[in-house]
Amino acid sequence: MPRLEITIPTPDGDCPATLHVPDGGGPAPAVIFYADAGGVRETMRAMADRLAASGYVTLLPDFYYRSGDWEPFDLATVFSDPTERARLMKMVQSLDADAIARDAGAFLDFLGGRPEVSGTTVGTTGYCMGGRSSLIVAGRHPERVAAAASFHGGRLAATDDPDSPYLLADRLRAAVYVAAAQNDDSFPADQFERLKGAFESVGVRYTMEEYPAAHGFAVPDNPTHDPSAEERHWTALTDLFAKNLRG
Template sequence: MAGQDISIKTDTGESFVGYLSLPASGQGPGVVVIQEIFGVNKVMRDIADTYAAQGYVALCPDLFWRIEPGISITDQTEAEWKQAFDLFQKFDVPAGVKDIQATISHLRKQSACTGKVGAVGFCLGGLLAYLSATRTDSDASVGYYGVGIESKLDEAAKISRPLMLHIAGEDEYCGKEAQAQIHAGLDSHSRVTLHDYPGMNHAFARNGGAHYDSAAATLANKRTGDFFSAHLSA
């Protein structure tokens, strides 16, 4: 089924847009797809469509709406990278997490959503997926190469539902020291699973990106798929 833009309400009554993709059956567990710094672009919509094809009700919220609604850029030009980093610098993380909670709550109320609701995020979204595990009622969360998680490890005690993180060994935005801090802070947590991808750079799972690696992306996506199958069934 083709995806469509829908309206999501915040707890203060404001509204923002999300891209909704439904499975062929029209029903399934929910997955919130959390954007990178390029907005709800084709990459994110394709990911939502992929989850829908796997039987999930996938919803990708526009988390940059407070700065500029409707951002949809690529990673293909220097100008777009500059715009993306500018958006990243302006982004209000706590407000973004609240928008993710609003998106989760929206999915839970939909008749199409038959089971639990999880979250999966990439880059900036990887950090937000971690924070979804500490600050929202997401039933299971997955973060790909999250940026800045090491600065939020004091929240690890709040994780009560399953969390999986994919860590790129040569991530230019999450260096060796940060990776070591993440492992030290989370390895012993009973609800957290960490996977390392030696030799991989940031965004190794971004199809079409400069650091895309098919084998690593396939492995990470399979692990995510198995994780969601285990934790999001009705």
């Protein structure tokens, strides 16, 4: 798949990104792909390549660009190394919902001007904290996001978080797919039910499932990667986009 290194101007600065284009160059529907807390790295680029191979122009932004040049994290050791864990948490906490939404506005403008992209709506998908971002963007830009997915996303319906995505349910126009991990402290059963209730109360078109796998199941360089769950996630994701971004 062609992989283009690009820079997108945002209200907060220049955001490096890669644009992954299907063979043939498009035009094709676009997807914004949000990495997990480990940020953009080769594993995520390979996943974006795979989504592009399924027929979607895939934008993979470096949402940590406000931190300047940063050293990639090793997910096998980041949480057991106090220094690396502190660095990761500082970068994670640098992103709030307003920043995510501002960036998404710039990403949407960028995609809207690309000849490789067809249509006026996009899909979003994300992993871990990226799953939360995916749903926030769908709620903050409802006229532009037609399908949104979250895989082992965290804090999707946290009552102590004023930016938790469940509070945006009444703004969503997208079809939504949420795949929860098993025994996930970042998205426990009470949050699962709260998010489901929020969707049902306002008529969101949604599917919510719990995979029999640990948090991080879809990402190959994660120590908890589960190949079977990863393949299930690809099937669900491409089905969501085929039904809602094409036609």
